[in-house]
Amino acid sequence: MSDDLFESIASKLRGLAKPLLDTTFAVIIGLLVGALLMWLYGYNPWNAYYYLFKGGFGSLKGIFETLSFATPLMLTGITWLVGWKSGIFNIGAEGQMYMGAIGAVWIGGTAALPAGIHVAAATIVGMLFGLLWALPVAALKVWRGAHEVVTTIMLNWIALFFVRYLIRYQVPMPGNAYRTVPAMETARFPLISEGTTLTAAVFVAIAFCVGIFIFLWRTRLGYEFRLTGANPEAARYAGIDTQRIIFLNLLIGGLAAGLAGSTQVLGRPPVWGLYETLGGVYGLGFTGIGVGIIGRNHPIGAILAAFFYGGLLHGGTKMMAQAGVAGEMMVAIQGLIILAVALPVILPMIREKIASWRG
Amino acid sequence: MNRIGILDERKSAQATTTIVAAIIIVAIVVGVGVWFLKGPGPKPEKPVEITGLSLSSTSPTKGEEVKAFVDLTNHSATDQSYTFTLKASGENVSTKTVKVEGGKTKRVSVPYTVKENNRTYVFQAGSKRATASVGSPPKLAVVSDIGGRGDLAFNDMAFKGGESAELKLGVKMMPLISSTEEDYLPNLREAARDPDTNLIVGVGYLLSKSLSTVAQEFPNKNFMGIDTYAQSLTENLQPNLMDITFEEHKSSALVGALGALLAAHYDKPHIGAVLGIEIPVLWKFETGYKWGAKWALEKWLPANKPDLAKQISYSKDFVKYTYTGTFSDVAKGYEAAKPMYEKGAVTVYNIAGPLGLGINRAVKERVPKGQEMGPPFWTGVDSDQDWINPGFVIASAMKRVDKGVFLAEKLVKQGKFRSTIRNNDGVITLGIGTEVGGIPVEGVSVSTLANLKEFVKMGVRAEEVTGEKKLPMPPEKIKARVKEMRDAQPDWIWDAVSQLEEKIRSGKPIADLDGDGTPETVPATTTDNAVSYWRDVLG
Numbered sequence: 001m002s003d004d005l006f007e008s009i010a011s012k013l014r015g016l017a018k019p020l021l022d023t024t025f026a027v028i029i030g031l032l033v034g035a036l037l038m039w040l041y042g043y044n045p046w047n048a049y050y051y052l053f054k055g056g057f058g059s060l061k062g063i064f065e066t067l068s069f070a071t072p073l074m075l076t077g078i079t080w081l082v083g084w085k086s087g088i089f090n091i092g093a094e095g096q097m098y099m100g101a102i103g104a105v106w107i108g109g110t111a112a113l114p115a116g117i118h119v120a121a122a123t124i125v126g127m128l129f130g131l132l133w134a135l136p137v138a139a140l141k142v143w144r145g146a147h148e149v150v151t152t153i154m155l156n157w158i159a160l161f162f163v164r165y166l167i168r169y170q171v172p173m174p175g176n177a178y179r180t181v182p183a184m185e186t187a188r189f190p191l192i193s194e195g196t197t198l199t200a201a202v203f204v205a206i207a208f209c210v211g212i213f214i215f216l217w218r219t220r221l222g223y224e225f226r227l228t229g230a231n232p233e234a235a236r237y238a239g240i241d242t243q244r245i246i247f248l249n250l251l252i253g254g255l256a257a258g259l260a261g262s263t264q265v266l267g268r269p270p271v272w273g274l275y276e277t278l279g280g281v282y283g284l285g286f287t288g289i290g291v292g293i294i295g296r297n298h299p300i301g302a303i304l305a306a307f308f309y310g311g312l313l314h315g316g317t318k319m320m321a322q323a324g325v326a327g328e329m330m331v332a333i334q335g336l337i338i339l340a341v342a343l344p345v346i347l348p349m350i351r352e353k354i355a356s357w358r359g
Numbered sequence: 360m361n362r363i364g365i366l367d368e369r370k371s372a373q374a375t376t377t378i379v380a381a382i383i384i385v386a387i388v389v390g391v392g393v394w395f396l397k398g399p400g401p402k403p404e405k406p407v408e409i410t411g412l413s414l415s416s417t418s419p420t421k422g423e424e425v426k427a428f429v430d431l432t433n434h435s436a437t438d439q440s441y442t443f444t445l446k447a448s449g450e451n452v453s454t455k456t457v458k459v460e461g462g463k464t465k466r467v468s469v470p471y472t473v474k475e476n477n478r479t480y481v482f483q484a485g486s487k488r489a490t491a492s493v494g495s496p497p498k499l500a501v502v503s504d505i506g507g508r509g510d511l512a513f514n515d516m517a518f519k520g521g522e523s524a525e526l527k528l529g530v531k532m533m534p535l536i537s538s539t540e541e542d543y544l545p546n547l548r549e550a551a552r553d554p555d556t557n558l559i560v561g562v563g564y565l566l567s568k569s570l571s572t573v574a575q576e577f578p579n580k581n582f583m584g585i586d587t588y589a590q591s592l593t594e595n596l597q598p599n600l601m602d603i604t605f606e607e608h609k610s611s612a613l614v615g616a617l618g619a620l621l622a623a624h625y626d627k628p629h630i631g632a633v634l635g636i637e638i639p640v641l642w643k644f645e646t647g648y649k650w651g652a653k654w655a656l657e658k659w660l661p662a663n664k665p666d667l668a669k670q671i672s673y674s675k676d677f678v679k680y681t682y683t684g685t686f687s688d689v690a691k692g693y694e695a696a697k698p699m700y701e702k703g704a705v706t707v708y709n710i711a712g713p714l715g716l717g718i719n720r721a722v723k724e725r726v727p728k729g730q731e732m733g734p735p736f737w738t739g740v741d742s743d744q745d746w747i748n749p750g751f752v753i754a755s756a757m758k759r760v761d762k763g764v765f766l767a768e769k770l771v772k773q774g775k776f777r778s779t780i781r782n783n784d785g786v787i788t789l790g791i792g793t794e795v796g797g798i799p800v801e802g803v804s805v806s807t808l809a810n811l812k813e814f815v816k817m818g819v820r821a822e823e824v825t826g827e828k829k830l831p832m833p834p835e836k837i838k839a840r841v842k843e844m845r846d847a848q849p850d851w852i853w854d855a856v857s858q859l860e861e862k863i864r865s866g867k868p869i870a871d872l873d874g875d876g877t878p879e880t881v882p883a884t885t886t887d888n889a890v891s892y893w894r895d896v897l898g
Contacts, residue, residue, distance in 0.1 A: 009378075012375040012378055015375050016375060016379075055549075069541075164684070168637075174887075178565070178637065195548065195576055197544055197545070206383075210380065210383065210384060210387075213380055214380070268541070269544070269572070270544060270568045270572045271540065275565065276636060276684065277540070277636070277685075279505060279539040279540035279541065280539065280540050282539060283539075300380060303383065314545060317542070317545050317546055317549045318549055320534075320536065321500070321533055321535055321546075321549045321550060321553065322553075326536075327534075327535075327536030327538065328536075
């Protein structure tokens with residue numbers, strides 16, 4: 001029996017070693033290409049990377065700030081990867097997240113509720129707003145066969161302009177038409193450390209990811225989710241209602257994205273609201289796709305990938321300040337590293353997808 | 360693979376994930392536990408505590424004496440003796456025993472002579488720290504708004520101010536670009552944590568909240584915001600925080616009058632304005648522009664050119680304006696300006712930074728090949744934009760953000776920064792005929808040929824540094840074209856604009872344009888009510 005246990009742990013470790021090695025190798029390639037780029041433009045790559053990683057991971061405050069950047073990313077990553085598990089190409093996190101954010105602003109900024117209940121209510125309403133925005137995608141997919149890529153892209157744009165309208169005309173801050181009312185004190189997640197922007201929202205986000213992990217691998221429905229993605233034919237043969245699975249899957253994606261929007265409003269000082277430009281949330285949904293992929297489409301992987309990505313985002317500030325790397329170059333370097341890390345995961349995904357179309 | 364093999368694999372995959380999940384959950388539980396345990400518990404009462412440590416200079420030179428001020432607070436009711444040690448980079452400077460009265464705070468000064476060049480001294484008393492760097496130049500951090508470098512307007516002007524501070528005040532600029540609003544706080548904090556920064560500038564209205572937060576977190580650092588209202592967000596006057604605002608309504612009135620008189624001269628029915636996001640700063644531009652146009656057509660023209668005045672009059676429809684809701688989408692500038700020119704606008708005022716390039720596109724489209732100057736024109740903003748399309752930019756309403764940045768750094772260098780804040784309630788206004796501490800500082804103006812030289816020079820330098828083409832034609836040709844265009848407009852138009860400038864400079868009421876019976880100067884509309892009142896009057 002104990003031999004079995006050893007054997008199983010050993011095989012686990014072996015299973016873990018390959019992705020870890022792959023990822024490390026990919027990171028090194030990305031860093032080298034980035035270094036080449038910086039060297040060509042006359043920067044000192046060694047110096048730049050030193051500050052990039054020192055800024056992101058080199059101090060407790062830096063790690064807190066990194067986690068703050070990571071919080072919404074792991075959630076939008078969940079939207080993507082849960083979809084992927086059932087063979088859905090869900091890129092709707094962006095719009096669903098906007099809706100979640102405005103839902104959180106609505107309850108957090110205008111409803112007077114007792115502390116504790118208020119933050120929970122605002123978070124949940126934000127999640128439901130995300131779900132609401134996923135509903136047409138799910139309905140059109142299941143009943144009309146509309147491809148989710150098309151519907152989510154369209155709904156992302158509708159959400160963008162609709163939310164901008166709401167910010168400007170429904171929940172603007174008096175005298176400041178460019179932003180919404182802030183969430184009230186009672187609706188804010190408590191700050192974890194002074195001098196950073198990290199709030200307890202990060203625990204909610206991690207708990208959500210872990211919850212999704214348990215759901216996918218420890219429940220019957222989660223198994224049906226995964227089987228629908230792995231082999232839809234077999235799933236149908238086994239008596240699974242794959243249409244129902246896809247419907248539920250898109251709604252869960254909406255909940256995750258809505259939660260991401262909520263955490264950006266209720267858990268991100270100093271604004272505690274939205275700007276008309278949507279700068280605080282803009283692009284997080286699409287970045288989530290990268291996070292999901294780097295995290296190998298696994299909820300726990302998404303947490304780690306978001307932490308890595310957040311570190312690059314936050315460390316970039318120090319790189320810009322101390323190594324004098326131009327802001328645009330910083331974004332290019334971040335992009336290169338992400339691309340390098342994502343490539344070894346994307347290629348098999350594409351191969352798998354093509355194989356599934358053929359077979 | 361047989362069925363059993365598949366099952367095994369699934370089992371082992373489950374076990375992997377279980378182990379990973381277990382590790383993560385344990386980590387979270389431990390993390391939360393530590394956080395709660397570390398949380399604010401009842402602190403043991405110390406009768407005397409070190410509550411502050413500051414230095415007389417954070418960038419001394421070798422041989423200079425730096426005074427370290429240690430603040431001691433006595434929490435108990437009775438007088439207490441307290442002994443503390445001041446260290447400089449680990450070395451004991453002095454151990455002092457001080458008597459502090461009950462319930463009072465006492466400031467003790469300890470002198471220290473810096474011995475070495477090119478190093479940073481970390482002073483420490485109790486748990487308080489302060490740093491002073493010797494030899495390396497102090498840094499001026501400039502945190503940009505979204506858009507960053509290359510907007511040819513607002514942010515670029517701030518960086519220009521930083522560059523002249525580098526040349527003339529011996530500081531080093533640290534530019535920090537914000538890609539989204541989420542970057543404001545981390546950027547400001549990063550700059551504040553650097554021991555060498557002596558001034559941190561936040562460029563733009565949207566940074567107000569972040570600036571006031573960080574200024575309170577770092578009381579030993581100096582902060583300045585351009586167009587911000589950060590001071591109004593703090594309860595008391597924040598001694599290390601300065602807001603600099605500009606009288607954009609006045610420069611806008613000047614270009615409004617210029618545009619209106621051009622319309623009269625060329626017999627055109629409209630002038631236009633393309634605006635960015637609707638924020639109070641832009642209301643000042645909008646109202647000032649319309650007010651200047653109305654003044655020109657209703658007050659100046661009948662008195663000086665009565666025959667022209669019969670052909671044109673100010674109506675609420677005279678100024679066409681659009682809020683595009685963006686400061687970055689150049690295409691929106693084009694879309695907004697195009698219909699204005701189609702309806703016969705003689706010039707369109709760019710009140711949206713980079714969107715001027717879109718307006719420029721709309722102008723280029725209307726101009727037949729071979730025509731070398733307007734009409735149609737457009738009007739530049741913030742920096743001197745006359746060189747972007749020589750002959751078609753009639754003038755620019757300059758807002759000297761660069762002077763604001765330079766002024767603040769100069770005040771820091773002279774040790775007058777905080778006293779200036781105290782004397783002005785934290786808010787400095789730069790405009791026409793304004794003064795700071797008795798010294799005149801002009802903050803806004805209509806661009807002149809002399810300005811053009813300076814800005815073309817900047818473009819030439821930028822070309823040398825980057826190797827990229829910035830100027831549309833050689834500098835000499837630009838100057839010749841712009842001069843030719845200005846000379847082609849009748850003198851009385853430029854005279855009228857100068858007259859309005861003189862009236863504004865005098866500070867006296869100019870004209871009664873809203874018909875309330877009392878003459879006013881150019882109105883500064885910063886509130887909802889004010890802007891809707893003036894929209895009723897001016898359209």
